[in-house]
Amino acid sequence: MNMDPIIRVDDVHKTFFTHHFFSKGEKTGARCFHEKRRVHAVKGVEFGIQRGEIFGLLGPNGAGKTTLVKMLSGLVRPTSGHVYVDGLDVDRQRLKVLRKIGVVLEGTRTSIWPLTPLENLAYFGNLKDVSGKVLKKRSHELLDFIGLSDKKDVQVRRLSRGQKQKLAICIALVADPDVILLDEPTTGLDVQSARSIKDRIIEMTRERNKTALVTTHDMGVAQELCDRIGIIKNGELAACKPTDELLDLFSEQVYELRLDRMPPDGTLGSIEGVLDVNFEAQGDEVLCVAAIEHEYALRSEALYAMLARLRERGVQLHSVSLRQQNLENVFLRVTGDPAS
Numbered sequence: 001m002n003m004d005p006i007i008r009v010d011d012v013h014k015t016f017f018t019h020h021f022f023s024k025g026e027k028t029g030a031r032c033f034h035e036k037r038r039v040h041a042v043k044g045v046e047f048g049i050q051r052g053e054i055f056g057l058l059g060p061n062g063a064g065k066t067t068l069v070k071m072l073s074g075l076v077r078p079t080s081g082h083v084y085v086d087g088l089d090v091d092r093q094r095l096k097v098l099r100k101i102g103v104v105l106e107g108t109r110t111s112i113w114p115l116t117p118l119e120n121l122a123y124f125g126n127l128k129d130v131s132g133k134v135l136k137k138r139s140h141e142l143l144d145f146i147g148l149s150d151k152k153d154v155q156v157r158r159l160s161r162g163q164k165q166k167l168a169i170c171i172a173l174v175a176d177p178d179v180i181l182l183d184e185p186t187t188g189l190d191v192q193s194a195r196s197i198k199d200r201i202i203e204m205t206r207e208r209n210k211t212a213l214v215t216t217h218d219m220g221v222a223q224e225l226c227d228r229i230g231i232i233k234n235g236e237l238a239a240c241k242p243t244d245e246l247l248d249l250f251s252e253q254v255y256e257l258r259l260d261r262m263p264p265d266g267t268l269g270s271i272e273g274v275l276d277v278n279f280e281a282q283g284d285e286v287l288c289v290a291a292i293e294h295e296y297a298l299r300s301e302a303l304y305a306m307l308a309r310l311r312e313r314g315v316q317l318h319s320v321s322l323r324q325q326n327l328e329n330v331f332l333r334v335t336g337d338p339a340s
């Protein structure tokens, strides 16, 4: 099995220049340079994606996700650094690379609206050198796979946003690429369409051995879909790890203790291994949220000590549970957002 990453992004930078002009005097009417602004959209990003993997690029709007997808598909040239697909430099061997990838860019204008889904697949298939019986068979299979068969003869302009997005995915898959790049594939879709698209992305990689790069600003989508996640902010990759390791990154564990009453002040003060404790009255109960050191032995001692102190003060314990770490929390910590 080939263990080289199928996608490699190697120290890539992208700087955009935006020019603002203004007209100079009514007589000449000449347009004159006014201001040149530089946007450093991607700053030294490096990562690799293995075959069969779903890799997520997670980051807020303006982080540089779409720019990276465009660089991988040869639509935007890196200012410096290189991007490789299956060992081919995207900048130098663009045509060969395009045969290996399918791209779904943000938005719904990726298909031709006066045509039907079948006609769109025929058109884009031909553009990508797929034709005849192979194209016909594949078009029907793809529409079936994505759940759009019943709309195959309806003009695209009459389809819902979710259905248009499904068609865009079929178009990206029409030449049977090894890699599919999906820019915000579920943004703006209803829960059901988003669910079905997420399921198809998983099926594609697990059963059809495709590799997927998915960009999203939605933590839930990233956590649910991706084997590995790169967190990007202001053009920089702040973290890049398997999803479960990312969730373990902040190694304290948060426990919730339900108590019958508010313990006296200082009951849980200065216990080794207890990092933070907060209390909140909830109906007849008091919820105690305690952040505890991850390290095994310390954690165990800290928990015993907390329970012993509560018992000493005559506080009854209704329940103890471990709160699941979520990606949102990790994201805020990694990106150093003040909200953390």
Ligand SMILES: Nc1ncnc2c1ncn2[C@@H]1O[C@H](COP(=O)(O)OP(=O)(O)O)[C@@H](O)[C@H]1O
Pocket: 016, 017, 018, 039, 040, 041, 059, 060, 061, 062, 063, 064, 065, 066, 067, 068
């Ligand atoms: N063609 C362009 N010209 C100038 N600036 C651009 C261009 N494309 C993107 N940018 C800027 O680059 C940054 C990253 O944009 P983008 O990659 O679209 O972010 P994301 O997809 O993560 O929301 C933003 O500040 C954006 O305004």
Ligand SMILES: [Mg+2]
Pocket: 062, 065, 066, 067, 106, 183, 184
């Ligand atoms: Mg974008």
